[in-house]
Amino acid sequence: MVKVKVNDIEVDADPKDNCILAARKAGVEIPHYCWHESLSVVASCRMCLVEVGETKPDGTVAMGPKLVPGCQTPIKEGTIIRTDSSKVKTSQQMTLELLLLNHPLDCSICDQAGECYLQDYTYKYGKAHSRLDEPKIQREDKYHIGEQIALFTDRCVMCTRCVRFTREISGTAELQVVARGSHEEIDVFPDTPCNNKLAGNVVDLCPVGALCSKDFLYKKRVWWLKHADSVCTGCSTGCSVQVDQNDNKVYRLRPRENPQAQGHFMCDEGRFGFKYIHDERRIKYPRLKAPSATTNATVRSTEPSDLTFADPWPMVLADTRKRIQTAIQNDPSGFVVVLSAFMTVEEAYLLASYIKGIDSRTKLTLGPIPIVGSDDLYPKGPKGQSPAADKVKFTIRAEKCPNRTGIEAILRHFEGSVIQAESLGKSSASAWFVVGGYSSGWVNEKIDQAVGTPSLLIVQDIFPSPLSERADVVLAAGSFAERDGTYVNHAGLAQATHASIRPPEQARADGRILMDLAGRAGLFNAMALRKEIGTKIPELSAIATGDLGEHGVRLAKFANRPAAAKS
Amino acid sequence: MSEPQTNEAQKNEALKNKPSAKKSVKWGEAPKLTILDALYLPAIVSGLATAVRHAVSGKATTRQYPEVEPEIPPNYRGVHRLNRDEAGRVKCVACYMCQTACPANCIEIIAAPAPKDDPHWKDRDKFPATFTIDELRCIYCGMCEEACPVDAIELTSIYDLTGMTREEMIFDKEKLLSVFDETVKTGRDPVRTNRGKLGPAAELSSTAKDAPPPPGRGKSG
């Protein structure tokens, strides 16, 4: 730690920090465009110019004669940083005027408006008008730059963050700066569009509205989006994300910086893969197929479509509870529960403790774990080869589910070992409680055969499947954006996810269903349940704090593993 | 008025210190009634005279509305219209500023990328696929007009908007454009704002002199 003075505020800074980071620790913002924490330094935008000086051993202060870029200037003991002098302010004004020289100022149609650093910095540090009399240079928009991204060339401030990203993080190096001077433009080589699996990140990296997501283009003005911290369920990396929704519709996912999980970025698969939650085919109403002896005649005659207005849940859950109890009484060891790796820890705990609470001879199993290919490591080499293990900056995992680690911990606690549901083969189980929640069709032949046609089949899922077709009870569950809870990623990082939207129609988040089914008092409260789980299950004791913070907590077992972003 | 005689000196002393005893106190008095007031008749006669004076003056302020249309002040805020640009396209760029500014939540826009393949739309990036204003929910405050960065939405001087159903009072883009065509054709509402210029209220100062007085303020009794 070294002592640094920022605008007369003394702070302890890391010797590896640059001036921007040191100032940030002092609560002082140094505006910057081109610098990004996980990219190399180029000091090309000149927005972060500050006055830097040093304290001589005799205590006198010697300020540098010129302004220096804060991003490029390292600090040492006694470094003095000034961001509030008139020299710095004039420089910032000039820089902004220059950056805005050819900027079309089409904020009214720009998707970035509202979260644009040009707007923000101009408002904070810029001047009110431009002295340019000549017509602005107008450039063609480049919709061809990528499948998911469009380049509005004239809005670009040439910070080259996107270029550096494709070179340093994805390693694919599609984006280039072409021409020079005022003719500089971002572009791709002919027929090699920027379509790598991390391409979507350049949209987030772009500090202005030059690179826009085609998926989100003109869909919503950003000031109407409400944000919720969540976790991507695309793979077991468990990227921290922000769910942006408005009026109960999710418009986009954006990566949330988390050094514990994935760093600054996320892959396109996760970024654009959330749309299944608004799929029309989702199960929207709970359903009772065959009437049991306990249901009365009026309920028996109720069609699923008739349940639109009335709340069907109390009746459905009461009946389900009775059926479960009857089934367990008849054949305790023949009652099999399939926990899905898409469930949160809390939901798995609720279901496991409920079923095991009725009879400990019941069997808890783990549902299918979707594995696609092998782990995809970045940055890629020049020929597309994976990097050496110590050079990995981002990993898209083959395991396409968010919470295998967490569910296994639950299973180990309640069942003693992890039994794969598929491994049961054509089992003689008489009753099944199957939980789905997968983003796509997950019922493979193995599990289909294993389940067969038991005397009782309860399916809790979000999409119809062969199982739900023949289920006695279908419980309409919630997707990841509708759940509160905890996901434990491959590296044992437990992260909290928050519900951002309501489930469609009469569907309910799994936690709420299971809370009612288990007959527990009160509403589903993830934080309270985490405390309960943390005290009861030693393996998950790390989440006993309840509040996992923005970055989550590492389970004790995995404490020695390196941070996920690097592995 | 009969005061007790005991301790009169003391009492007078005390009363002299009261605020009411000070010279600065100004006494308001009820107006004196004269014989004429008490007689009622002069007042009645003057009342009758006033009534008769008005009755025979022949200067009725009534406006024969359907036959004689009222003079609308230049900054009147009536039904909305969506302006067209020089090429006849909708001027609106779907920036949602009006929808954001609208305090009544009556504007709903769905934006779309402009059809770039169409040479007619070549220079446009974004345009409103739908633009809906609920004229019944609108409070005609003019905030949308103020917010619009491209002078696309304007309030016209159409004041007599009526409809038989709620549905027909929800104006879509075509209807709003037709309002523009109609008002510009009749010359009733020339495009008032131009990019770079100030709004209609600022331009009022020059036209205020020629403007007719607002209805109902014509004269006094």
Next chain:
Amino acid sequence: MINNLINSLFEYWPVLWPALAAIGVILAVVPFLGLYMTFVERKIAAYVQDRVGPNRVGPFGLFQAIADGIKIFLKEQLIPDHVFTALYFLAPAFSLITAMFALVVMPFGPVATDYKDGFRFIVAPGIDIGILMMLAISSLSAYGIIVGGWASNSKYSIYGAIRSCAQFISYEIPLGLSILGVIAITGSLNIEKIVEAQSGSLFDWNVFWQPVAMLVFFTAALAETNRLPFDLPECEQELVGGFHTEYSGIKFVLYFLAEYTHIVTVSFLTALLFLGGWHFPGLPGPSGASTPILLLGLGVLLAKVSLVVLVIILLRWSLPRFRFDQLMGLAWKGLIPLGLVNLVGVAIVLSLGLPKHLLIATVILPVLGAYYSAAKFNASTAIPNATRQGLSPQGAVSYE
């Protein structure tokens, strides 16, 4: 029996038909008059308020009254749940009946006192208690309002009815007192004779020797008609509609007609008793006059009546409504003393055999009264000197 009846009918036919004809005229004209007076009133109200008034139906809006009439006749018969049905229906009818019954003894055109057979402008000529009967019947009209208010069984209606009751009782007295002087000098209760006594010069009109009596009469009569500034029984701002709150449609129209019939009656009475009736200087009396002269007399009378009606309507749009205590004060402390003193004056003139025009001096009476009440009021509101000097705690503003 029936034969006898028919026989007597034939026997009295020459006397009967003029009465029937006059009844026909009244029945035909009064509702029409009521209808058109609303139109006239609306027009005058509009002109007074710098408006145009009804001008959409027919030329100058002339058919507005008819349109209103048709509309109100076709309205739904609405009977509130809580009313006493029989009385509720009877009350408006009673109101109109009494109002029109008063017209029986009222000459609506020149009537000679040497009653001849043939058509006359009066239903029952030569009634010696004419004016008395008129007063008696017109005070019956209070029952229409009181019963209507009571039958409506609503608080607004009953308040209106009670107010009406108090108002009628109070204003009957000055009404009677004011006419007594005229009756005393004429020596007859017969209205035709009272008019006859005003023939001759302009100054034989009663108004010129009984100005105070006319003032009291007109004021009291206005109060009897329930019109502004005396419309406390209706009084929209306080009582919604007063006694007719619960009435609508045709029943409301009956009340309405009764009110306008009252206005007509009062205007006729004022013209007949004080303004010389059908007499005008230079115009021969009706006795033995030819038809054109009679019609001229009719025109003179109607002109005088129209003038009074106009004043009544204009008063409505000039004066605000009295407060109820002011209303009572005006009757008991203003009009009744004035009427009494005026009567004493007439008695003195009569008993001393002085010329009746000396009574013009009675105009001094209201002036004296005004002087007295002004002095009293000013004394009551003056701030005592002691208070000014801070010497008197009474009336002094205390800040402690």
